[in-house]
Amino acid sequence: MRWFRFAALVLVASLLQTGLVRVMAVLHPDTKPDLLLILLVFFALRSNSKDAIIASFAIGLAADLSNPTVSRLMGPRIISFGLLGALLCDLNSTVSVRRLPYQAIVIFLMGCLTAGLSCLLAFLRGETASTGLTAAFLWQPLYSAILGPFLFFPVGWWMSMHGKGYRRPARKPLFR
């Protein structure tokens, strides 16, 4: 894993998410793609377990800094991104997601689950999410799912991770 490139990528994605992505909003200002969610799914599917865990928590931290679920509260996205990213990586070692439609479905499901977990954690702290629930649970994950698989190509090029999904390392034979 090229960590410097990863850091630059996450930084650019968080800046774009805070600033420019509003240009892509459709119908409602909250209906915009979540670039950090797309990155989370990318690294969970394409990296090995350790790298995926680190990347998931790092992306969650960037999300909490730039686009928190609740203003002045950090932690919901760190936990939700980290936990679900690690789970996805583990699942991927069993069921490899390679085709674009399946990647889109995974992005949508991850979007709904991370939004739900973030809102639940914020609720445990006695806060309500700043964005509308319909946008957080439906429109934003849907928009991200439509856009995400296409963004995998430039991200894969930048990170030099061109594989069509993570492949289990070939088992070395025990006997020669």
Place this chain on the structure above:
Amino acid sequence: MRFGASAFGHRLGPAIMKNKWASKSKGMLFAWGMLAGLIFLFLVPRDAAGRLQLTYARVFRWPLAMGSGVVRVAAPTHVVRNVSAKEYEELLNACRQLRNASANLETQLQEANSLIERLTKLRAKTGMEHIQPIPGKIVMQSKDELTINQGQESGVAVGQYVMSLTSARLNDQCVIGVISSVLAKNARVKLITDPRSKMPVSIGDLHVAWFLEGRGDGTARIANIDPKYAIREHDIVYAEKKRGFLDVPVVAGEVVQCRPDPDKPVVQEVTVRPLCDIADLSDVVVIRLTPVP
């Protein structure tokens, strides 16, 4: 066989060890990540988290500002939307109501500014620095009595002097009467022309105290004046200082006529009329003294 068994064990051992280390390392990483998240969520104070987010915004303010600029440029400047006739009518009515409300507010603002100007000029007069003027409006006017819209709740009390507050003669505010009774939100003013009114006054530069008594016909009189005092028409009559109510003499009226008292020709009688036209008055101010520090 023993050789084969040991070779088997020798090859398998490092692989198992490597897997154990890898899974331990993964577990540790995950645990550390979750711990960090939980610390941020439950232990880091909201202020510290807010400062961290602000620091991020401050460090990257240039690219964020650039992004906001692009968003503003890309946003449509106006959106054309067709409305039905009913909607149009409703919007038009709402617009008219808002315009009326705006005009009313504008008028109220002008009135308030005018009141402030008058009160400021009043307090600027010598001896009036320690007054707490209570502006009021005349709600009812009878022959020799007024009712104003300030009462006990505003600090009005019986015996306080009431002055005119017209914008026409800003420097000629005069005493018109005293508070005779007080309710919660209203008070009655007994004018100086009321037959029951008896106000200590002086005339011109003469430092002699007399009593101004109302006649009930829109004028008042000062009786039992020694003929040695030369009093002329248009001499100013001042309401005298009264402890707790008035710190300095204030203009009350002017002399209309000075003649020998018809009932007692050895003394003079002066007819006084209020300096301002009470019939046209709408604003008054109740003089309330604040304790001198």
